[in-house]
Amino acid sequence: MPIELRRRRALRLAWGAALSLAASFGIGLPVPVLAPVLCVLLLAMRNRALPLRMAPVLALLVLASCGSGLLLIPLLRHAPLTGVLLVAVGLLLVFRYAQRGGNGLLANLLVIGLTMIAAAGAHDFTLALSVVEAMAKGMLLAVLCTWLVHGVFAEPPDAPAAPAAPQPGEREAGWIALRAMLIVMPAFLLALIAPDRFMPLIMKAVSLGQQAGETDARQAARELVGSTLLAGVLAILVWGALSLFVHLWMFFLWVLLVALWQARRLQRLVASRHGPAFWVSCLTTMLILLGQSVQDSVAGQDVYRAFAVRLGLFVMVSLYASAMLVWIDRRRGAVGLL
Template identity: 75%
Template sequence: MPIELRRLRALRLAWGTALTLAASFGVGLPVPFLAPVLAVLLLAMRAQALPLRAAPALALLVLFSAGSGLLLIPLLRNAPASGVLLVGLGLFLCFRYLLQGGNGLLANLLVIGLSMVSAAGTGDFTLALSVVEALAKGMLLAVLGAVVAHVLFPEPADAPAPPVPPRLDAGEVNWIALRATLVVMPAFLLALIAPDQFMPLIMKAMSLGQQTCETRARHAARELVGSTLLAGLLAILLWGGLSLFVHLWMFFLWTLLFILWQSRRLYQAVPNRQTPAYWVGCMTTMLILLGQSVQDSEAGQDVYRAFAIRMALFLAVSLYASAMVVWIDSRRARVRVA
């Protein structure tokens, strides 16, 4: 890929994400960090422009995927063991579908619906509806942000298509989908206890589940824990810069700068050894941490204490994800030998 094309895609990702973040916080969505996270997924997974008419279709797709979580709420309330097992099975099938070359955006939306929406609804059905509303509105904003970014930085007609990842055999797919499911399930169980407190942890676990699909056991700690630590450091630096002059447009400009720094490395405009999943996970984690800190500040809570607790939880789930990768890979090696 030519270096100019890499820079172009990095600029597109940064501008699309920053514009979506400014719009999301500007209009006051219920869960404002969801829209920029979805924008990162849209722009990182697709090099071609998404037609504007696709926005309502994607919003309907969000409602469909979130509906799967709403249907599970009665089962989780009345037969929790069966409900948890059904959620685990659904997550496994979603990750399996993704690994077999399925639509990444659809898989992510289904994971969010099965985990976030169903967990929110077990405590308060109104909270589940607010998550669904935030997802639908966030998707609309993410598509609009992606369209504007493609207008500002259009993809050249002769640009090479992104490389297609190699297909895995059925045995590999099942093992990797299993370890991704085991990464997400503890965060889901915690969210069942206190949905309003552990929603960001589910988003982080979902991001780690995606990373484990591309991470080998030998590099698990460096990839999973390293991206979380870097995201925390970048979130602290961005928060420090924002505190110098608190304004929505300064939030936009600081986010643009920090996402551009990461997206240049995602597209190898700045050569590095990390995988694309590492940088996508780092960007989404940084946005989740920042979004929650802004909401904590608006609610009058102790931002630094809340950030420390959230960061500790994120690191804990990252270490757990690393352990799952190593354990599942060792089990898979034993099965092969047998």
């Protein structure tokens, strides 16, 4: 792939992440970290711009897919065991659908609906509706930001298409979906207890589930914790730099700089032993940590204590995910020998 093309894609990803983050905080979206996370996913999955007329369509898709979690709320309230089992089965089917070549964006939205929306609704139905609304608004802003950065750093008409990822076999896809579901479920159960505290943990667990599905088990087990720790270090550096001069534009510029540092490694402009899933997970985790810290600061909470607790939870769920990957991989080997 030409270096110039990779540079365009790295700039597009960094500018999209920084622009959507600054815009979501600037206009005061209810959950401002959703727009940049969705923007990064859209830019990482597609090298072509989505037409602007697709924004309302995607917003409706968000409402429909995330609204599926609303149907589980009565079961989670009145028959919790049945509701949790249905969520587990739904996650297994969605992850398997994604592994078999299904639409990645739709799979992400369905996972969010089954976990974040259902957990929020089991606690407070109004909270679930506000999360669905925030998702729709975040998607609209994400599509707008991707359209803008594609206009500035346009993909050449003769650019080669991204190679299709190899699809695992029927049995392999089932094992990958199983381990991804087992990674997400503990975060979902914690969110059932206190959704306002553990909602970011679900976003991180979903990211880990995707990362685990794109790499082999042993490599993923090493990268899951590494991407989380690196994201925490980068978030600390950006927060320290931002404290020198607190302003939205400085927030935008610092995030742009650090996102570009990661995007260059994702696009192989700088040699890296880690794959694209590592850097996408690192970038999204950093955005979640930074966004939540800014919200804690606005709410008058102890930012450093909240950050330490949140990063500790992220590391713990990453360690759990690594252990689960190794265990599932060994079980699969044992079953294969029978």
